[in-house]
Amino acid sequence: MNDTDRPEPLSNGLYIVATPIGNLGDITLRAKETLARCDAVACEDTRVTGKLLRHLGISKPLWRYDDHAGERDRQRLLDAMRTQAIALVSDAGTPLISDPGYRLVSEAREAGIPVTSLPGPSAPIMALTLSGLPSDRFLFAGFLPNKDKARRDVLEELASVRSTLVFFETAPRLGKALEAIGEVLPGREVAVARELTKLYEECRTGSPTQLALHFEAHPPRGEIVLLVGPPATDVVNEADADALLREALETLKTSQAAAHVARLTGLDRRMLYARAMELRGE
Template identity: 80%
Template structure:
């Protein structure tokens, strides 16, 4: 008597499939992601060793094609050419592809070439950290990794200082102390959160001031992947003197209408009133 075998999976339509993968706990892979990985023809990934580990967990074996920060136009062209006849999955090492990785170029070129693109939702470290932190989440800005150099790091934080939203960054354990020090200097008084080892055994999300967190992690050196969050600035009513100062600065490089619009965004004051004041100052 012959043994019955499961029928082979039905193939997917040709195209590009963006698949989110677990950020630590392999149990977080979705059923739909597992099904697409089972039915696809090949997988484009950052590190074949990391993706191979996920496939072993799922009991799968697929051709793995390297696609990372070093991939160029020729690599993308070859992938897109394959997608015309094959179902190719794009994954990152962890989380949702295109979030702080070069996958957007592949998606952009695939769309331009008329290749169908499908995206599957799933794990995302920035969103998980935001939900754990307790910081305001009605508006947030994800800004990727902070620069490694001190001067560039300070410039980025100064540029984002006026953004009325929670700021979300990726960070590495060795650079956390310098980033916390810079936040304390450039964004004083803000509530800060450090979320690390998300979905793993030693997951934690610690909140406090930048100096409090710096003191804690100096005594307890962190490990693992880190999401660093900074709360929005406190709402403050701008005085007429403050508005005039801002307008004078803006008028040095902008027209009255542009200066009024910029100061309105920064202060919440009425743009028409600011425009009339800008005309007088000019």
């Protein structure tokens, strides 16, 4: 390669580069150019990123930076950014979405190191656009916990959020996640998006029970984005709320009754708890 064929180097700093989530054709021209011009690439798995760079015809030093990276690894990258252009990629999609990259960005900004972000593929956004669920307001909450109680606690915490909820999930845990959603967030429409941008891409919507039955008969593969529609927008008046609370109080403790009615109506659980205490005293 002649000197005139070499891409011009980038200015020093951190470059956040989104990469394809399945279909290699989704790499942007700007991402390809940045990867070709940077000095090194920080990545989750050097094998995954190495495969992408070979596909693009690019050869760069690869430095591992993943969930197990510590302060020493981060400092090495920060030191390099003062004099070099370092690209940060994840195994797929936009970095910092459920990975430790935000710590690197935070410390780079604190150190006065330039940070540039290149937009590109993002599984949560793609799943949201496919699902048909309300997209004017949504909350991305990462992975649901693996343990049953912790999973339910997170769903309870988010029950009153009047937005579409977006989670990452794994195929082996999908059934338990759908079961918990059906119990904690009854009446919600749910979507399961999987194998996004790939040959067997699928986005299926329905009730948690319907989806659980389908995926029990057709075990899913690949990575999954799980979406839960917002609570019903019907206005619940004070009399309706009281009636629901009285019915719940017949079999549940005060706190459980308040939580149950909050899930059904989207009303504030603390307000319902206070009202339930009043109704118990009548």
